[in-house]
Amino acid sequence: MTFRLSPAATLPHPDGGLEFALDRRRARVRSTQLERLLMRSRQQLIVAFALAAVLWVGDWLLTRRPEAVWWGLLVHGAQAVQWAVARAFHRRGRAALVESATWLNRYQTSLFLSSLAWGMSALMVVQHEPSLLIVTVWVLALLGMAGIGAHVVSAVQPAIYLWVVPLLLPLVLLMLQRGGPVQVSVAVLVIGFGSMAIFFATSMHRLLKTALQTKLDNDALVRALRQQVVLVERADREKSRFLASASHDLRQPMHALGLFAGALDKHLNGTALQPTVKNMMRAIDALEQSFSAMLDISKLDAGVIEANLQSFPIRDLFRVLHMHCSGQAEELGLSLRFKPGGKIVTSDPQLLQRVLSNLIHNAIRYTREGGVVVVVRSRGGQDSIEVWDTGIGIPEDELPRVFDEFYQVTNPGRDRSRGLGMGLAIVKRLVLLMGHSLEVHSRPGHGTVFRILLKPTEMAEMDSVVLGADTVPSPIDEDRTVLLIDDEESIRTGMRELLQTWGYQVLTAGNIQEACTEVRRHAGVIDLVISDLRLANKEDGIGAIERVREAYGAPLPALLMTGDTSPEQVKRAHESGHRVLFKPVRTRDLHTVLRGIP
Structure with missing residues (x-):
């Protein structure tokens, strides 16, 4: 059977096409x-x-x-x-x-x-x-x-x-x-x-x-x-599939690299090569931040993030933001001030913290002298959380585009050291998710102000919100057994070496059949199953966990790890009921999650 594409076959003659149309x-x-x-x-x-x-x-x-x-x-x-x-x-x-x-x-x-x-x-x-x-x-x-x-x-x-x-x-x-x-x-x-x-x-x-x-x-x-709408939707689906596949294929080796770097850092602690390993891990962290920004967009598009609105004093949130952002401002010689004004706001404290953190870091990045002020005030019958800076400002014709993905006003050359341009895109999605409004006003050469407009709080009493501190977890002392299922040999090797340095005994498998065999062969207790979501030969991590539980005879705790960031797969992973980590996974995040699994 022969198939041929040629210009003569695909492009009709203009006169013939016009005559046919008439x-x-x-x-x-x-x-x-x-x-x-x-x-x-x-x-x-x-x-x-x-x-x-x-x-x-x-x-x-x-x-x-x-x-x-x-x-x-x-x-x-x-x-x-x-x-x-x-x-x-x-x-x-x-x-x-x-x-x-x-x-x-x-x-x-x-x-x-x-x-x-x-x-x-x-x-x-x-x-x-x-x-x-x-x-x-x-x-x-x-x-x-x-x-x-x-x-x-x-x-x-x-x-x-x-x-x-x-x-x-x-x-x-x-x-x-x-x-x-x-x-x-x-x-x-x-x-x-x-x-x-x-x-x-x-x-x-x-x-x-x-x-x-x-x-x-x-x-x-x-x-x-x-x-044209059908063609655009088809092209968008094809683009999404391509980006999802490319993201997954890139995250796999990135995840393995992070695992090996974590294990290497543990082995070279206190040696002359440790600074080199630290620099390598900083580079890996930068890549992980880029992947995480794109993952945040995928999660928001998939609808797996939900806002948990509650009333709380804004000063508590400002204290956490001051702790996280003041160091960067101080290094650049900028002032950073917070004025809560005794306000009680109704919002999602975690998502609002993420929004304000992005706005503050963005303001610091584009401010050369002066500083940044974060203030809460009443404005038009609403509570307005405002981030003011004395930075370079944004031209009027650029304002509608600042919330687009991968867009940066003063970075047309796409300098990676200045970020990806995803921060404000995430801010826009999070603000709309919480039901708030967002305004931006700027004068080139004088600065910019971002306003988040919230409905006023009318509750006389509120639930207290405890914000977790950013602390380094303590090492794991328990001797526990983990079954790792991943079709990538490099990831299995890197995870085994990392987990062993944390005191785990690790069983590895590349597919469902090997995982069930390891369960039957192992005479002791298995404490946790870690599985990749997309396995080889169209096998599935969610199905692999169920098969392992059947073979073990008990509902084992499970952790899904995936590099697939398509909205459908992100939503499906979260709806499975298992804990989910997205590749590349920071060793610190993995350590924290493992400590939280009983």
């Missing part, structure tokens, strides 16, 4: 016109049938002459042909629109026959009428049918002439043949009325055609827009 447009216009004509033909035929019956029956009852009866049979026969065409069209349904030209010709033929039958009334009935009153009734009936019918068939321009001309022309010829002043005046009146009917029907036709073409153009634009 033919398609004409066909759609014709189909819509036909549909409009035949959908309204039933009502027209019912009215015309009733009027014709009244005319010929009334004439026969008054004069007892057979000409009116013969005309009635003629006009009703023509109407029956019209009805048959309309009924056949309705029975075919949408399939008839494929042959719109054929059906339009059929309808126009039946319309001409019906119009001609009405016009023959002048020669078959009116010509033999001695009563001026009866002639006047017939003339008015014909004029009325001409005007109403022209309006009904105005969707197709030829149909206007096919209806009006055969209907009125015999009457005009009859009046002119008689030659009297009254008859000539009637002929002129009929000609004028027919011309006006054609003029107004033609004007209506142009309006309908313009509206129809506009509707078709809008429909085409909507279809094109929907197609």
Whole structure:
């Protein structure tokens, strides 16, 4: 089997494509016109049938002459042909629109026959009428049918002439043949009325055609827009899959490197090579911070982070922020002041701390002299937490973009030492998640202020919030056994060496079958299962944990580790109920989590 792609096969000729589009447009216009004509033909035929019956029956009852009866049979026969065409069209349904030209010709033929039958009334009935009153009734009936019918068939321009001309022309010829002043005046009146009917029907036709073409153009634009939306969504999904796969593949060796560095730091403690290892770990930490920023975005997009709103004194949060941020400000010779103003706010203390920490670090980064002030005040009936700086400021045209991912105002060269530009993107998502509003105002050369607007707290009492201190965990003294499941040999080796330095006994497996074998082979107690989420051969870490628990016969504590940051996988990992760490994992974070598992 051969498959070939070539420009000739994929790109149609421009002229051919344009001609095809015009033919398609004409066909759609014709189909819509036909549909409009035949959908309204039933009502027209019912009215015309009733009027014709009244005319010929009334004439026969008054004069007892057979000409009116013969005309009635003629006009009703023509109407029956019209009805048959309309009924056949309705029975075919949408399939008839494929042959719109054929059906339009059929309808126009039946319309001409019906119009001609009405016009023959002048020669078959009116010509033999001695009563001026009866002639006047017939003339008015014909004029009325001409005007109403022209309006009904105005969707197709030829149909206007096919209806009006055969209907009125015999009457005009009859009046002119008689030659009297009254008859000539009637002929002129009929000609004028027919011309006006054609003029107004033609004007209506142009309006309908313009509206129809506009509707078709809008429909085409909507279809094109929907197609583009589908293509954009598909491209976005493909991009997400690519980024998720690339992130996972990059995190795996990064995670292994961190594990080896942690183990090496433990072995070289106190030696001359320890400073080199420290520098290597700082570089690894920088990479981990970059990965963590992207992971935060994925978690927020996946909806796995929920805000826990509560009321608390803002001064407690400011104390923690001062402890974390004052060192950086002091190194740069900047002042950092906090003014809580005795305020009690309602927010998520952990997420708000993350938001303010990002804003403060961002302000310090772009401030060369002066300092940063964080203040809480009442503003427009709301509590406003404001971060002021005396930095370089942001140009007005750049303000709408400062919350975009990977965007930095003064870093077009993407200097990695100045961060990724993800901090404000995370701030925006977290603020909206907590239901707050965010404002930014800046003057280039004078500084910037970020405002977080919160609803005022109305609670008289509040629950106390204890913020955990950033302390180094104590070493693990217990001798515990861990089963590690990961399809990467380098990660299994690095994790085993690191965990052994912490006093763990480590069992390793590359897939579910090996993990179950290790469980059956191990005679002692297994305290914990650590598994990668994505294993080889489409195996799954969540399923691996369940299989290990079945083989062990007890609900073992479990920890999931993954480098997959797609929103779907992030949400799925959190919904599994297991503890989750995202690669690359800092040894300090891993140590803290392991100490917290009973």
